Amino acid sequence: MEQVSHRERILVVDDESQVSDIIAQCLMLEGYHCDTADCTDHALSLCARNHYDLIISDIMMPGKTGIELLGFVRRLYPDVAIIMVTAVDDRATAVNALQLGAYGYVIKPFDLNEIFIGVVNALERRRLSIQSREYERRLENDVRQRTAEIQRREEEICLRLSAACGYRDLETGSHNRRLGLYSAVLAQELGWAGPAQDEIRISIAMHDIGKIGLPDNILRKPARLTDDEFAVIKTHTVIGARMLKGSDFSLLNMAHAIALSHHEKWDGTGYPYGLFGDEIPEPARICSVLDVYDALVHKRIYRSALPEEEALAIMTASRGAHFDPDIFDCFIDVLPRLRTIRAEVRDREE
Ligand SMILES: [Fe+2]
Numbered sequence: 001m002e003q004v005s006h007r008e009r010i011l012v013v014d015d016e017s018q019v020s021d022i023i024a025q026c027l028m029l030e031g032y033h034c035d036t037a038d039c040t041d042h043a044l045s046l047c048a049r050n051h052y053d054l055i056i057s058d059i060m061m062p063g064k065t066g067i068e069l070l071g072f073v074r075r076l077y078p079d080v081a082i083i084m085v086t087a088v089d090d091r092a093t094a095v096n097a098l099q100l101g102a103y104g105y106v107i108k109p110f111d112l113n114e115i116f117i118g119v120v121n122a123l124e125r126r127r128l129s130i131q132s133r134e135y136e137r138r139l140e141n142d143v144r145q146r147t148a149e150i151q152r153r154e155e156e157i158c159l160r161l162s163a164a165c166g167y168r169d170l171e172t173g174s175h176n177r178r179l180g181l182y183s184a185v186l187a188q189e190l191g192w193a194g195p196a197q198d199e200i201r202i203s204i205a206m207h208d209i210g211k212i213g214l215p216d217n218i219l220r221k222p223a224r225l226t227d228d229e230f231a232v233i234k235t236h237t238v239i240g241a242r243m244l245k246g247s248d249f250s251l252l253n254m255a256h257a258i259a260l261s262h263h264e265k266w267d268g269t270g271y272p273y274g275l276f277g278d279e280i281p282e283p284a285r286i287c288s289v290l291d292v293y294d295a296l297v298h299k300r301i302y303r304s305a306l307p308e309e310e311a312l313a314i315m316t317a318s319r320g321a322h323f324d325p326d327i328f329d330c331f332i333d334v335l336p337r338l339r340t341i342r343a344e345v346r347d348r349e350e
């Protein structure tokens, strides 16, 4: 008769070598690869060297019991199926073994057919459980990919929306990209969770989106603004907030808070509402530090770029007045990383 060759490898553990030899020979005749061990320690050392699909183990053995072996195997090799072999009067232990994760048990004295059926069943169950775990893993992977795709899409929509504003205001898209990257670094340093870091990176680009509602002659005026004109400029905060308010998405809620409050000052002298200290949402307090920094060190329609040293001197004088002192200190700490971002994302004319 032609022998069927299985790829599965089986380890038979019994302190009585006649028992393990008989089982192993019977299974080898069925085409399985088999090894034998005479105690738990021997079995574990074989497991460390070879890959097994199934272990058939006696429970009562000198030294560590088969139940202990079962515990080690479940922990170290969760994909290995294990069948326990037990004496007739040992049913309670057998049930316990099943609860601990054994795939089945055979009661001594056994008929070799029983062993064979147990082996086929256990291997099939193991195959199905590995397959279903694979399937779950693939599903999780798909969900992760889809989520990342949605995130990229959201980000692109937000950036394009803010870029639409850039067509009118001469403030560049690179300013918004830099603010996004700066804010993620600062938020991380402040201990924000990963998803919130992503949210500020994306939503901060919309801080000045309300400028889309301002008249060109004021927005693009290359000279100093009159008080009345400045009063108009200030309305970009509430216009932006109106555009972004009332969303179900936390990303847009954060964008709303930033658009509305990024010109508020820590000492209560900012606009539009003169909020004071912690009343100003944290994302807006972060934005105000980064927005001022990036604006000062880059060229604007009404002035040239300042050397960083000068910009920092001006900003330090406003620590605790314009800026939240803790966020400002954190900003100083991460400055070297912000400089790298500046070097990488330059304005077109730079
Ligand atoms: Fe602004």
Ligand SMILES: [Fe+2]
Binding pocket: 171, 175, 207, 208, 291
């Ligand atoms: Fe800005």
